[in-house]
Amino acid sequence: MLLITCPWCGPREETEYHYGGQAHVPYPENPADxxxxxxxxxxxxxxxxxxxxAERWAHSTGCRRWFNVLRDTASYEILAVYRLDEPRPGLPALSDRRQTIEAEAAGGTR
Known part of the structure; x- marks a missing residue:
C-alpha cells in the first residue's frame, strides 16, 4: 500500500485518496474548434x-483537496508531492537519482 503525503494533512494511506489521472493536461484553448x-x-x-x-490525486476522506504527485510507475515510489498552484519539480535530479539506483542494482556504486 502506498503512503501518500497530502500537502495539507500529512502522510496517509492510499485508501484515503482517489486517483485523478495524468496531471498538467491543458484544457483546449478553443474547444468549439x-x-x-x-x-x-x-x-x-x-x-x-x-x-x-505526474498524476492528480484527491484526498477524498480527508481535506477533499486535489494535488499532484510525481510517482515512478516502475517502482511505485513517490518522488514528490506538490499543490496544484506549485510548479512541477524538475527531473534532472531525479535522473541522477535513477542512475544511482541502477548502478547500485548492477553491483557498482556511484
Whole structure:
C-alpha cells in the first residue's frame, strides 16, 4: 500500500485518496474548434511512461483537496508531492537519482 503525503494533512494511506489521472493536461484553448478526433484525444489519450509520471490525486476522506504527485510507475515510489498552484519539480535530479539506483542494482556504486 502506498503512503501518500497530502500537502495539507500529512502522510496517509492510499485508501484515503482517489486517483485523478495524468496531471498538467491543458484544457483546449478553443474547444468549439475541435473535431471529434481531437476531442477524443483530449479526453481519452494519456501518456503511459515507465518512470517518473505526474498524476492528480484527491484526498477524498480527508481535506477533499486535489494535488499532484510525481510517482515512478516502475517502482511505485513517490518522488514528490506538490499543490496544484506549485510548479512541477524538475527531473534532472531525479535522473541522477535513477542512475544511482541502477548502478547500485548492477553491483557498482556511484
Amino acid at each position: 475541435l473535431d471529434d478526433r481531437q476531442w477524443a484525444e483530449y479526453v481519452f489519450y494519456r501518456d503511459n511512461p515507465k518512470g517518473p509520471f
